[in-house]
Structure formats: structure tokens, C-alpha cells
Amino acid sequence: DRGEIVGGFYYYVFTENPEKNKLVIFDKKAIMKRKPDKASAEFWGGEKDKWEYNKTTKKNVKKGKETVEGWYDEMVYKTVARAAYGNITIDSQKIDDDYVQLKKAENTYFEQVIEEEIKDNANKEIIDVSDFEEVTDQVEEVVEEVSEPEPTESGVNEADDILQGMRSAKETTPDF
Structure with a gap:
């Protein structure tokens, strides 16, 4: 047992510039200032609500408070370590x-x-290519002609119908 914690410290070591080495000291007040407002009693120690199961209501009911030891030493260490790591410039x-x-x-x-x-x-199995047959067939080129779209009942093709509709809609739409 090392006794009650009174503070903590960390030491920055700059290997290339030792004149920048820095010792940062935290007293207990500075450490507790970094403790979250809603810190859990299971971690930091202290009082927490005691709950018991009520068979008649079939629910857990609060039955006072209980004191929990928690891991105060570890939480103080974590707080100082986070402060040290947070100050390291990347x-x-x-x-x-x-x-x-x-x-x-x-x-x-x-x-x-x-x-x-x-x-x-590589080069494990020899592939024999001396037994080959030369192919002299010519490939026939197929060209497909593109036909014009067929006119609809109005005598105009479908794409022209759509464009005409868009133009007339634009003419009737008000400018804002």
C-alpha cells in the first residue's frame, strides 16, 4: 500500500532537443477537476444507489445508498496518462x-x-507447341445499318414529339 494519492506527474523527454524536456505536475485538485461530472461510482468509488427486486411489483426498487470502493488509483492514473498523451504534438x-x-x-x-x-x-512442365495447325480462314465483317426512326401517326417520329412537347411546356412556364 503506497498510501493516499496526493497528485501525479508526467515527464516529456525530447531525445533530439533535451533542453525542451518538461515535467508536468498535477495536484489532487487538478486531477479531480478532470473527473467527469457524471463519473460512475463503480469506477471512481463513492456512493451509488442500491437496488432490490420487489416481487409484488415485479420491478427493481431503489433501497437507499451503498458505498463502493471502485478503482480510484487506476482512474487517477488514466486521467494523468490521458492528459500526457493529449499534449503530445503529432x-x-x-x-x-x-x-x-x-x-x-x-x-x-x-x-x-x-x-x-x-x-x-516456373519451367516445371514443358508445353509442346510443335504440333500446330495454321488457320487461314478470313473473318467476315458484319456492318449493321442504322435506320431512321419511323414516323408516328402525326407524321413525326417519337423523339421529335418529345422535343416539341418540351418546347411548348417551356413557352408556357412563367419565369420566376
């Missing part, structure tokens, strides 16, 4: 460089797998 250039390096490694790996498969499976 260098997008490093992420991009790492991503490109990962993609190159993947491509190299896949190329090696393909080369290995070719080396294992």
Missing part, C-alpha cells in the same frame, strides 16, 4: 515518412513472394 512529416517506408517494405515483401513463387513453379 509530427505529420514523421508519420508520412514512416507510412512511405512501410509501403515500400510491403511492396518489397510482395515482390520477393512473387519472385519466390515464380522460381518455385
Whole structure:
């Protein structure tokens, strides 16, 4: 047992610029300030409602309060750790460089797998193509003629009927 928690801290280490190293200290008040308003007593500890099943109403009924120990130490640790991780600045250039390096490694790996498969499976079975027959038949080209649309009863084809209807509708539509 280490005793009651009085605070927490985290330490930023900059390997390339040690002069930027930083120690951040939280007292208990600063940690509790980060505790959510609706924090569950099962996690943080404290009092919670006690429920019992009522056989006559066939429902759970509140029967006072009970004290729960919870995981206070772990929740304090989580709060400090989240504050520390939240303050880490993400260098997008490093992420991009790492991503490109990962993609190159993947491509190299896949190329090696393909080369290995070719080396294992290539030139196993000899295919004999000396027994062939030359085909000299000519292919007949088929050209289909496009015919004009047939006129309807009004003497105009169907597409012209539709266009004419659209024009007349446009002329009768008011401009807004």
C-alpha cells in the first residue's frame, strides 16, 4: 500500500532537443477537476444507489445508498496518462515518412513472394507447341445499318414529339 494519492506527474523527454524536456505536475485538485461530472461510482468509488427486486411489483426498487470502493488509483492514473498523451504534438512529416517506408517494405515483401513463387513453379512442365495447325480462314465483317426512326401517326417520329412537347411546356412556364 503506497498510501493516499496526493497528485501525479508526467515527464516529456525530447531525445533530439533535451533542453525542451518538461515535467508536468498535477495536484489532487487538478486531477479531480478532470473527473467527469457524471463519473460512475463503480469506477471512481463513492456512493451509488442500491437496488432490490420487489416481487409484488415485479420491478427493481431503489433501497437507499451503498458505498463502493471502485478503482480510484487506476482512474487517477488514466486521467494523468490521458492528459500526457493529449499534449503530445503529432509530427505529420514523421508519420508520412514512416507510412512511405512501410509501403515500400510491403511492396518489397510482395515482390520477393512473387519472385519466390515464380522460381518455385516456373519451367516445371514443358508445353509442346510443335504440333500446330495454321488457320487461314478470313473473318467476315458484319456492318449493321442504322435506320431512321419511323414516323408516328402525326407524321413525326417519337423523339421529335418529345422535343416539341418540351418546347411548348417551356413557352408556357412563367419565369420566376
